[in-house]
Amino acid sequence: MSSFKPLPLATKISMPFWQALKEQSIQLQQCNSCDGWVFFPRNHCSHCLAHDLTWKPVSGDATLYTYTVARVPTMAEFKDESPQILAVVTLKEGVRMNTTLVGVQEKDIMVGMHLKPVFDQVDVKGNTLLRFTSVDSDLSVLEYQDPLANLARNSQGQxxxxxxxxxxxxxxxxxxxxxxxxxxxxxxxxxxxxxxxxxxxxxxxxxxxxxxxxxxxxxxxxxxxxxxxxxxxxxxxxxxxxxxxxxxxxxxxxxxxxxxxxxxxxxxxxxxxxxxxxxxxxxxxxxxxxxxxxxxxxxxxxxxxxxxxxx
Structure with missing residues (x-):
């Protein structure tokens, strides 16, 4: 994916999540009071409301909770991904997150199927999105493809x-x-x-x-x-x-x-x-x-x- 597509805005609260993805790792918040896992990132526990959360690495093992196939691009910038497989997945820790499925055929998608994470590097700065694919897929990283790399140059080298x-x-x-x-x-x-x-x-x-x-x-x-x-x-x-x-x-x-x-x-x-x-x-x-x-x-x-x- 190229960086002309809109990207999530990292905030002070969510920055550890996005920084971990750059390093091809997934980190979630866990409450030190009740041990509950929290997602999306926030300042308090969504289970007991305690303000005592710690970021911890997780495997990214997940199951498919639900999905839809968007055959008309959700935005014009996503035309190259059509059809998009928009999904909600449940991580092993119990939290759910919105994502997209990649590297899987539509006919093979089933609610409840086991999934693994895919780290999608979207720009030259290393910004990374978290996607998911079937556990049987060889896909684990989508490396950034520079769209300028193979273009011709003029006599001035531009x-x-x-x-x-x-x-x-x-x-x-x-x-x-x-x-x-x-x-x-x-x-x-x-x-x-x-x-x-x-x-x-x-x-x-x-x-x-x-x-x-x-x-x-x-x-x-x-x-x-x-x-x-x-x-x-x-x-x-x-x-x-x-x-x-x-x-x-x-x-x-x-x-x-x-x-x-x-x-x-x-x-x-x-x-x-x-x-x-x-x-x-x-x-x-x-x-x-x-x-x-x-x-x-x-x-x-x-x-x-x-x-x-x-x-």
């Missing part, structure tokens, strides 16, 4: 992602930023030129002598909008190229902030990451989070969540 490949497009979403662009110096002449063009000639931008005396920055600073538009002079080295579309539209910014001023004469550089990808009625929406920094400054001067539509 992976070419077709606009129709939603799994690969969503695999572009990352917390990691691209390499830094080459730096650019924002001098007073550039600032003055933007002031003439925009009509914003406020002294904090255009009067170096007054700024030296009265500005809290001790010098003139660039307009935030100027630093934003200078992105076009800070070419990014992105690891991908989206292909197969007819038009690409800059739709604007989802969020735009100017956390740190850029003093006249400072050098700036940029980097970016794909924050999200979504299929909408307007086309494929990609949000590219672009950061512009002063060179050697960890705090951004511009944070621009740029919305791009491909059609």
């Amino acid at each position: 992976v070419q992602v077709p606009i129709t490949n939603l799994a690969a497009l969503n695999a572009l979403v990352t917390d990691e930023f691209s390499p830094w662009s080459e730096p650019l110096t924002v001098d007073q002449g550039l600032i003055n030129g933007f002031a003439d063009l925009s009509g914003d000639d406020y002294w904090i931008h255009t009067d170096p002598e007054k700024a030296a005396k009265e500005s809290p920055f001790g010098t003139t600073i660039a307009h935030g909008s100027l630093v934003q538009v200078l992105q076009s002079r800070l070419p990014l080295t992105l690891p991908y190229e989206i292909v197969g579309f007819n038009t690409m539209v800059n739709y604007g910014s989802d969020r735009l902030r100017f956390p740190t001023p850029v003093p006249a004469g400072a050098r700036i550089q940029s980097r970016a990451r794909v924050k999200s990808v979504a299929s909408t009625h307007k086309g494929l929406q990609l949000i590219l989070e672009v950061h512009i920094h002063l060179v050697d400054n960890d705090r951004p001067s511009v944070i621009n969540e740029l919305v791009i539509f491909y059609r």
Whole structure:
């Protein structure tokens, strides 16, 4: 399964359960007062209400309590799993959990059948879902399959992602930023030129002598909008190229902030990451989070969540 599908949200209470799955282990809470097993994760015992629970490993041995076959995908993102075998299983410890069955033929499914766990690694970070299969199956782990791995690359080494490949497009979403662009110096002449063009000639931008005396920055600073538009002079080295579309539209910014001023004469550089990808009625929406920094400054001067539509 690819990571474009919605995933459960790990909370402070449930985090040990999800962390254990990453390590291909199942952990449940057991009450230290009455020895009852508890699932779903919570702060109190569901049997005696005591607030004294301990996480303990369990085997995952289970039986099938009930199931249904969803022949129409529950969400469009699950089309590749159709039909889904949605199930409720009873673990040996007595707790029941919602899950899906994998690696088993529909004709072989019977209520009460014995099941074993399958650890489904859903993304490159190791996030894992708990599924179940027949005890006779050889399946125990579904390893993550990178949808970008076998795609072609262009002459610059960028992976070419077709606009129709939603799994690969969503695999572009990352917390990691691209390499830094080459730096650019924002001098007073550039600032003055933007002031003439925009009509914003406020002294904090255009009067170096007054700024030296009265500005809290001790010098003139660039307009935030100027630093934003200078992105076009800070070419990014992105690891991908989206292909197969007819038009690409800059739709604007989802969020735009100017956390740190850029003093006249400072050098700036940029980097970016794909924050999200979504299929909408307007086309494929990609949000590219672009950061512009002063060179050697960890705090951004511009944070621009740029919305791009491909059609």
